[in-house]
Amino acid sequence: MKEELIEKQSDEIIRLFKSIHTVMGCKLQSFAKRYGFTAPQIAVIFHLYKAPGITLNELSSHLMLTKSTVSGIVTRLVNQGVVIREIPKANRRTIRLSISEDFKKHNDILNMKKALISGCISDIIRNMDPDKVEEFIKALKNFTYLLNKHSPK
Template sequence: MYFLNNEIFESFSEINKAIYHLGKFEADRVGVTVVQLKALYRISINPDISLGELAEKLRLTNSTVSGVIDRLVQSELVERIIPPENRRAISIHLTEKGKGLLEKIYTSDSILIRKMNSLLEMPKEDIAHLLRLHKLVLSKLTLEEE
C-alpha cells in the first residue's frame, strides 16, 4: 500500500517538475520569474482581476502577490487601475508591454507552448478521463477546511 502511494506521489512530482522547468525556461527567456509569468497569464485571461482574486488563482497569499504585482508595475508590464465608482477596489491590467511579452511567448518558437499543445494531441476521451481522475485525486487530498 505504501509503495503505491509513493508511486502516485512520485508521478505527480515528476509532472510538476517538468511543468516548472518549462515555465522557468520561458520566464528566463523573456526576463521574468515563473511566478510573474503565471501572474501575467492569469491577468491576461481575467481582465479587471483584483489582487485577492489573483492570489486565489495563483494559490498564493495576498502579500506575496502584492509584491509580485509591485515588481510587474515597476517593469511596466501591468498597471493598477482604481475605478472611479469604487475607489477602494483596485483591478490589475496588462500594459501594452505586458501584452507584448506574452505575445512573444505565444507566437515565438516557444518550447512551453509546443509541449503544452502536444498534450492536445491526446485523444479527447483520454484527456477527459485524466481530468476526472485529477479532480478525484484533488478531492481526496484537499483538506476539509479549504
C-alpha cells in the first residue's frame, strides 16, 4: 500500500516538473522570438551578459547542454555579431566568449532579462501571499537538496 502511494507521488512529481519545464520553455521560446532569437540563443546571451569571458566548456556546463550544441549556438550568434570570441594572449588555447559591444549598445540585455522573468515568474507571484511564496521556495530548495544528496557520485 505504501509503495503504491510512493509510486503515485513520484509519478505526479515527475509529471509536474515536466509540465513546468514545458510551460517555461514555451514562454522562453515566445519571448526569444520577439527579439529574433531562439530560446537557446537568448539563454546564451543572458549567460554571457552575466558572466562575460567564460569558456565554451563553462557555458555548456551552465546551460546543461553538450559542448557541440552550445558551439553551434555560439557560432550562429558570432555570425550575427552578437557574440565575440577572444583568444587571451596568456593562454592561446583558451577561447573566451562575450557579448559584442555593438549588441550591448543597441540592446538593453538587463531589461530583456527582467521582462522575461516578469512574464514567467514575477507576474505570477506578485499576487500571491509572500509567506506562501517563501514556503514554495523552501520546499523546492529542500527537494533539490534531497535529489543531490541521493544522486550517485
